[in-house]
Amino acid sequence: MKKILLALVALLILPTLMQAQDRTVKLKLIETTDVHGCFFPYDFITRRAVGGSMARVHTYVQQQRALYHDDVILVDNGDILQGQPTAYYYNYIDTTSVHLVSDMLNYMGYNVGNFGNHDVETGNDVFERWVRQCAFPVLGANIIDTKTGQPHFQPYEIIVRDGVKVAVLGMITPAIPVWLSENLWKGLRFDDMEQTARKWIPIIQQTEHPDVIVGVFHSGKDAEWLGNGKYREQASVEVAERVPGFDVVLMGHDHTRECRKVTNVEGREVLVINPANRAFNVADVEITCTLHDGKVVDKQVDGRLVSVSDLEVSQAYMERFDKQYKEVENFVSKKIGSFTEGITTRPAYFGPSAFVDLIHSLQLELTGADISLAAPLSFDAQIAKGDVYVSDMFNLYRFENMLYTMSLTGREILGALEMSYDNWINVMKSPTDHVLRVREPQSEGGRIQFIEPSYNFDSAAGIIYTVDVRKPRGQKVTIVSMADGTPFQLDKTYKVAVNSYRGNGGGSQLVDGAGIPSDQLQDRVIQSTDVDLRYYLMKYIEEHHTISPRALGQWKLVPEKWVTPAIKRDYKLLFGEEMP
Numbered sequence: 001m002k003k004i005l006l007a008l009v010a011l012l013i014l015p016t017l018m019q020a021q022d023r024t025v026k027l028k029l030i031e032t033t034d035v036h037g038c039f040f041p042y043d044f045i046t047r048r049a050v051g052g053s054m055a056r057v058h059t060y061v062q063q064q065r066a067l068y069h070d071d072v073i074l075v076d077n078g079d080i081l082q083g084q085p086t087a088y089y090y091n092y093i094d095t096t097s098v099h100l101v102s103d104m105l106n107y108m109g110y111n112v113g114n115f116g117n118h119d120v121e122t123g124n125d126v127f128e129r130w131v132r133q134c135a136f137p138v139l140g141a142n143i144i145d146t147k148t149g150q151p152h153f154q155p156y157e158i159i160v161r162d163g164v165k166v167a168v169l170g171m172i173t174p175a176i177p178v179w180l181s182e183n184l185w186k187g188l189r190f191d192d193m194e195q196t197a198r199k200w201i202p203i204i205q206q207t208e209h210p211d212v213i214v215g216v217f218h219s220g221k222d223a224e225w226l227g228n229g230k231y232r233e234q235a236s237v238e239v240a241e242r243v244p245g246f247d248v249v250l251m252g253h254d255h256t257r258e259c260r261k262v263t264n265v266e267g268r269e270v271l272v273i274n275p276a277n278r279a280f281n282v283a284d285v286e287i288t289c290t291l292h293d294g295k296v297v298d299k300q301v302d303g304r305l306v307s308v309s310d311l312e313v314s315q316a317y318m319e320r321f322d323k324q325y326k327e328v329e330n331f332v333s334k335k336i337g338s339f340t341e342g343i344t345t346r347p348a349y350f351g352p353s354a355f356v357d358l359i360h361s362l363q364l365e366l367t368g369a370d371i372s373l374a375a376p377l378s379f380d381a382q383i384a385k386g387d388v389y390v391s392d393m394f395n396l397y398r399f400e401n402m403l404y405t406m407s408l409t410g411r412e413i414l415g416a417l418e419m420s421y422d423n424w425i426n427v428m429k430s431p432t433d434h435v436l437r438v439r440e441p442q443s444e445g446g447r448i449q450f451i452e453p454s455y456n457f458d459s460a461a462g463i464i465y466t467v468d469v470r471k472p473r474g475q476k477v478t479i480v481s482m483a484d485g486t487p488f489q490l491d492k493t494y495k496v497a498v499n500s501y502r503g504n505g506g507g508s509q510l511v512d513g514a515g516i517p518s519d520q521l522q523d524r525v526i527q528s529t530d531v532d533l534r535y536y537l538m539k540y541i542e543e544h545h546t547i548s549p550r551a552l553g554q555w556k557l558v559p560e561k562w563v564t565p566a567i568k569r570d571y572k573l574l575f576g577e578e579m580p
Helices: 002-020 054-071 085-093 100-108 124-133 193-208 236-242 315-320 322-332 354-367 390-396 410-424 506-513 533-544 560-575
Strands: 022-032 072-076 143-145 156-161 164-172 188-190 212-218 224-226 231-233 248-250 257-263 269-275 281-292 295-307 335-339 371-374 386-389 403-409 459-461 463-468 477-482 493-499 525-528 555-558
Touching: 022 054, 022 164, 022 212, 022 248, 022 269, 054 072, 054 100, 054 281, 054 315, 072 164, 085 100, 085 322, 085 390, 100 124, 100 315, 156 193, 164 193, 164 281, 193 212, 193 236, 212 236, 236 248, 236 257, 236 269, 248 281, 257 295, 269 281, 269 295, 315 322, 322 390, 335 533, 354 371, 354 390, 354 403, 354 459, 354 493, 354 533, 371 410, 386 390, 390 533, 403 410, 410 459, 410 463, 410 477, 410 493, 410 506, 459 463, 555 560
Parallel strands: 022 072, 164 212, 212 248, 248 269, 371 493, 463 555
Antiparallel strands: 022 281, 143 188, 156 164, 224 231, 257 269, 281 295, 335 386, 371 459, 403 493, 403 525, 463 477
16 A cells, blocks of 8 residues: 555656646847947037947846846947047057057947947958957858858857846948948958858857847848849848747947737747847847756747936946047137137038038049049038037038049940939929929828938039939939039049948949949049048148138039929928928
């Protein structure tokens, strides 16, 4: 009887003992992306306090670590080395100290980093120094060393937390050659993301046997082909759907909030998530794993976007980086000259403007070119009359572009301008239509918005021309003459000053507009500066001391009877106030 009773007891408690062997592990994955130098709750360009910033992200991370302890995995998804002067200062001014970005990410305890296109934009010396100083791997599975054919940076990282093995595969948008001069990334190439994922996922699965696979892609959600179909841009969702194996894909690059699940080719759900830019939000992913006898037998992935803008700033963080904060503040506070008149980008959408024409004038002076092409790189920027400081240069010129002198025919210049003006000038059917190519407000009382980004709105200097708002692309622009009154000839070759983004095919004006194959653009480059255009703008103002900005008046929208009232209407709809 004793033996029977013992057997019955054993049968009763066996399921409980087996169940006791199961346990649950909750991992917390936190992503930042496209921070663009927003490390402090202060905008060093506009010189005022702002929301977001890594100082608030640190507060959130510490809160989550109090709940999840060591089971927090912190990931940055690139474009962190460019934007605010905080990054610029440690990229190019103080090059001997530990880079602020490395120091900050190390302090916050980041586990993985990833490359973004604007990190590559800083140049080999800067991004290699940054990677060396990071206490964690900065990934780049599709950044290939052309000599070895192997990834130049670590392709993936393995992180083990509480018995759960997580593999993190990092990739960048491959369209770098469309935007950036090769001298910035010499010796590298950028492979297609889907092809790269198809190579590395089986390797990771077979050699590492991970429980969870996370993709960290500096690429957005809506796939498109750039560079005459050579580079697939914004392919994150396509990779998540087409390449089986991923549980989560952390996105970036397109500055667009996203949090949803897609179904891959095997019928499995994959979370795709993007917290957008400037550290106003983080991507918060909870991965719940059920383990039996030490093996993951089930997992659940849930994601959300969390705003950190209302959180208190981490005082520990601010104290830790007080020295760097003050150094950047001193840098941007340096007076470099003065303006006799204030300038703003707003008039640039309706005709010649002192803002853009200052850039034109500098480009022509530096290169000795016949013609300059330039755009307002910020949608709504201004520099006030009076003293001008280093901080103002980040308003005047937003990106770290080099300056190219290129060889273009008159016909190619005309084609590029036709496409450029088609980007932002509407085809008016009546005097009551919009003069701007815009989308209507999303809500009553809202403002109209440009369909295309303003950094693709090139105007020209060095030629006299008109833009007929009634005509379609191909018939809009009429070039009257060179600025000095001599004839402009379609078959003549001219020296043209452009920034490196445009010269490499960015915006497609030179490819689709001028009709130059993307692989022939570099053959058209006569010379390039070694440092960015913003540097030359600062030096130009320092040397001249007092600048009297003025519009060159070399182009106009016609016919005036249609254009004049339409400009006033659209100005108010675009900016919410009457045109001055």
